[in-house]
Amino acid sequence: MSSLEKRDSDSGRSPSDDEKKVGIVAGGLESLGHGELPPDPDAGLSEEERARIVRIAREPDAPSFADNAQDRRLLWQLDLRLIPWLCLLYLISFLDRTNIGNARLAGLEDSLNITPGQFNAALSLFFVSYSLAEPLTNVLLKRLRPSIFIPAIMLLWGICMTLMGLCHNFGGLMAARFFLGLTEAGLFPGISYYLSCWYRRDEFGIRVAIFFSAAAVSGSFGGLLAAAIQNMDGIGGLRGWAWIFILEGIATVLVGIASFWMVFDFPDLATFLSDEDRQRVIRRLKADQQSSAEHEEFRMEYFWASVKDWKTWLGAVIYMGCDGPLYAFSLFLPTIINGLGYTSTRAQLLSVPPYAAAALLTVAIGYFADRTHQRGLCNIGVSVFGIIGFAMLLSAESPGVQYAGTFLGALGIYPCIANTITWVSNNTEGVYKRGVTLGFVIGWGNLNGVVSSNIYRAKDRSTGYKVGHGVVFAYLTLFLTCGSALQYVLLKRENAKRRAGEKDHLVAGKSEKEIEAMGDSRYVGRGCTKGHATLTSW
Numbered sequence: 001m002s003s004l005e006k007r008d009s010d011s012g013r014s015p016s017d018d019e020k021k022v023g024i025v026a027g028g029l030e031s032l033g034h035g036e037l038p039p040d041p042d043a044g045l046s047e048e049e050r051a052r053i054v055r056i057a058r059e060p061d062a063p064s065f066a067d068n069a070q071d072r073r074l075l076w077q078l079d080l081r082l083i084p085w086l087c088l089l090y091l092i093s094f095l096d097r098t099n100i101g102n103a104r105l106a107g108l109e110d111s112l113n114i115t116p117g118q119f120n121a122a123l124s125l126f127f128v129s130y131s132l133a134e135p136l137t138n139v140l141l142k143r144l145r146p147s148i149f150i151p152a153i154m155l156l157w158g159i160c161m162t163l164m165g166l167c168h169n170f171g172g173l174m175a176a177r178f179f180l181g182l183t184e185a186g187l188f189p190g191i192s193y194y195l196s197c198w199y200r201r202d203e204f205g206i207r208v209a210i211f212f213s214a215a216a217v218s219g220s221f222g223g224l225l226a227a228a229i230q231n232m233d234g235i236g237g238l239r240g241w242a243w244i245f246i247l248e249g250i251a252t253v254l255v256g257i258a259s260f261w262m263v264f265d266f267p268d269l270a271t272f273l274s275d276e277d278r279q280r281v282i283r284r285l286k287a288d289q290q291s292s293a294e295h296e297e298f299r300m301e302y303f304w305a306s307v308k309d310w311k312t313w314l315g316a317v318i319y320m321g322c323d324g325p326l327y328a329f330s331l332f333l334p335t336i337i338n339g340l341g342y343t344s345t346r347a348q349l350l351s352v353p354p355y356a357a358a359a360l361l362t363v364a365i366g367y368f369a370d371r372t373h374q375r376g377l378c379n380i381g382v383s384v385f386g387i388i389g390f391a392m393l394l395s396a397e398s399p400g401v402q403y404a405g406t407f408l409g410a411l412g413i414y415p416c417i418a419n420t421i422t423w424v425s426n427n428t429e430g431v432y433k434r435g436v437t438l439g440f441v442i443g444w445g446n447l448n449g450v451v452s453s454n455i456y457r458a459k460d461r462s463t464g465y466k467v468g469h470g471v472v473f474a475y476l477t478l479f480l481t482c483g484s485a486l487q488y489v490l491l492k493r494e495n496a497k498r499r500a501g502e503k504d505h506l507v508a509g510k511s512e513k514e515i516e517a518m519g520d521s522r523y524v525g526r527g528c529t530k531g532h533a534t535l536t537s538w
Contacts, residue, residue, distance in 0.1 A: 074280055078198055081272050083210060085262045086191050089154065091214035092252050093187050095222050096161045097126065097180065098330045099248060102226035103241035105334050105347060111239050114170045116458035122170075122177045123331060127449030130181035134443035137186035138193050138435030146194055147263045149186065154256030157183035162249030165242040189442045192421055193435055197266055200284055202370050205422040209366020212418035215330075216359035216410070223334065223351040302432040312437050314487050315424040316444040318379070321479025322416040323445030325386065325472045328452035329413055332468065333406065339461050340399040350403070358410035365415040366422075375423040376488035379416050383481045386412020390473040394466060402464075409472070416480060427491070448475075 100108070100123065109119055141149050157180055164176040195207050229247055230240030238246070264270040267281045306312050333354070338347040361382070369378045389408025396402050424441050428434040456468035 070280065071284070074277055074284075075203070077272070077277070078281075079207075081264065082195070082198065083207060085259070086195070087211055087214040088255065089150070089187060089259065089263075090191065090211055091218045091221065092154075092248075092255055093157075093184055094215040094330070095218040095225075096157060096248060096252060097130075097184060098218070098327075099222055099226065099244055100177075101331045101334050102222060102230075103244050105338060106226065106230040106233070106241035106244060107239055108241040111241065112167065112169060112173060114173070118170050120454045120457070122173050123453030124450040125174055126177040126181040127327070127446050127453065128181065129178045130185045130449070131443040131447035133182050133185035134189055134446065135436060135439030138189055138439050139432070141186065141190045141193065142432070142435065145265045145269070146190070147260065147265050150190060150263050151256050151259035153183050153186050154259055155253060158249050158252030158254075158256050160249070161252055162246055165238070165245030165249065185443075189435075189438045192425065192438060192442075194266075196425055196434075198281065201426055202373075204425070205370040205375070205419070206363070206366040208422050209362050209415070209418040212414070212421075213359040213362040215326075215417070216355045216362060216414050218355075220352040220355040220359070223349060223355075227349055302430060303436050305430070306428075306433050306436040306440060309428075309433075309437070310490075311424070311427050311487075312440055314483060314490070315420070315427075315437070316441045317479050318483040318487060319417075319420050319424070319441050319445035320448045321475050321481070321483055322383075322413055322420060323442075324448035324452050324475045324479075325390075325409075325413045326417060326452075327446075327449040328455060328468060328472050329406075329409060331452065332456040332465075335456060336393075336406065336465060336468075337403065339465060340402055354407045354410040357407055358414035361411050362415040362418055366418055369419055369422070375419055375426075376484055376491070378419050379423070379484035380481055380488070382415045382419070383412050383476055383484070385409075386416075386476045387473065387481065388412070390469050390476065393464075393469045394473060412476060420484075423487075 104119065108114075109116070114122075160176055160180040160183060164173065164180070167173045167176060191211065192208060195211065196204055199207055225248070226244055229244045232238075232243040233240035235243070264272065267273060267278050270278070273281070333351045334347050337350050342350060365378050365382060369375045385408045389405040389410075389412055392405030392408065393402050396405065421438070421442070425434060425438060428437045451471070455471045456465050460467050
């Protein structure tokens with residue numbers, strides 16, 4: 001592996017327009033050329049201390065974490081201010097979209113007099129509105145402030161969740177699920193993009209992994225919470241399932257209100273940063289050689305650039321390979337465990353441990369992939385756990401062995417979500433192109449929730465839900481594992497062509513700014529000195 005290739009192995013994430021404005025205020029980032037840095041906030045440090053700051057971004061063998069007091073302090077400050085609250089938001093989001101599986105065990109179908117087919121239709125409708133809205137949400141996040149956009153959508157979906165507890169028929173449930181999907185659509189792609197505007201590429205993956213691990217934690221927490229809330233059955237004339245929706249919806253509304261103060265904007269407006277730290281954030285990103293079209297405004301050419309990029313669609317295939325199984329697992333795990341012969345309450349409680357194990361492995365894989373830049377191999381290796389787990393669910397007759405299979409299933413699904421999103425983001429350059437690409441990839445993955453919602457059928461309980469397990473097994477094998485292997489090979493081949501200089505003619509005669517504006521499509525090999533762009537092929 002060449003030093004250039006290793007240095008850029010996680011390239012593709014660029015500072016936002018808002019970040020670039022900081023440099024204008026702080027000392028003229030607008031006039032900087034490609035590769036130049038904004039004013040140095042550490043100018044008062046010794047030459048040795050200042051050299052260490054640049055070294056962590058520029059040396060191929062330097063550690064991928066901050067090794068100076070200023071960077072460690074800044075990262076600690078960013079992590080404390082951003083990560084915990086964003087994890088809470090996603091925990092609530094995932095809890096609100098999947099708690100219908102817990103409500104089903106608490107008597108939802110009987111109360112509303114709906115059939116299993118109608119229940120699955122309500123699950124499916126959520127993913128239709130959710131997926132259709134996602135490609136647009138990052139554009140809205142760019143045009144609106146995060147501190148307004150994110151709390152606003154939380155308030156809206158909190159209201160939808162609360163009203164779901166007051167449904168009296170199938171039509172009301174369908175309406176509530178449709179608007180819940182519409183209002184939740186902006187959170188995951190929005191926060192994935194938002195975090196990329198704060199952290200260097202070798203710091204990004206572990207943060208996304210920690211953020212997404214909240215989904216697994218919500219599974220553990222949701223089972224415990226549902227087991228407790230369903231005991232409120234009859235209070236106020238409402239069933240236990242209704243209280244699950246109402247109480248969790250009210251909690252979402254309260255957190256959404258608090259988010260107006262707890263969610264910060266991009267670095268130029270973040271009130272917890274000093275002027276010096278704002279400059280340091282931008283300097284770190286620029287030193288990390290993350291670039292996009294300067295002061296990029298939305299144009300349709302960025303949309304079409306994403307549509308025409310094969311990485312968008314192969315990334316979508318890989319993501320559907322883990323996202324389809326994710327929703328099948330999270331929506332139906334209580335049902336699956338209940339089908340093993342356990343009571344409703346015990347099934348709720350037994351759904352907790354697999355999620356806890358998945359949360360731990362998600363963070364571990366995020367850390368490992370950041371350090372090794374082996375994102376493709378991480379996807380392939382981790383997916384094997386899921387394949388083995390669902391093979392056990394398909395073939396075993398013992399409830400104990402099948403329950404063990406749910407552990408391996410969770411371990412093979414959850415880490416690949418965060419890892420795939422990071423892989424896609426790091427291979428897409430340009431503020432709006434990356435936002436649109438993430439919207440397409442995540443939207444297509446979530447659209448497969450329609451499939452996931454209909455594969456665990458009540459009539460299959462007597463056969464151990466073989467159809468559902470078989471579909472998830474196929475998704476993991478064909479789309480996640482084989483798709484990751486294909487992208488791994490194609491990106492290695494593409495990088496080999498770039499290193500060999502076979503595509504240097506595409507930048508011949510172009511200025512620095514024109515090359516930078518080409519984003520991840522700029523090709524530079526050994527014979528050219530005007531910039532570079534290698535892709536994460538490993």
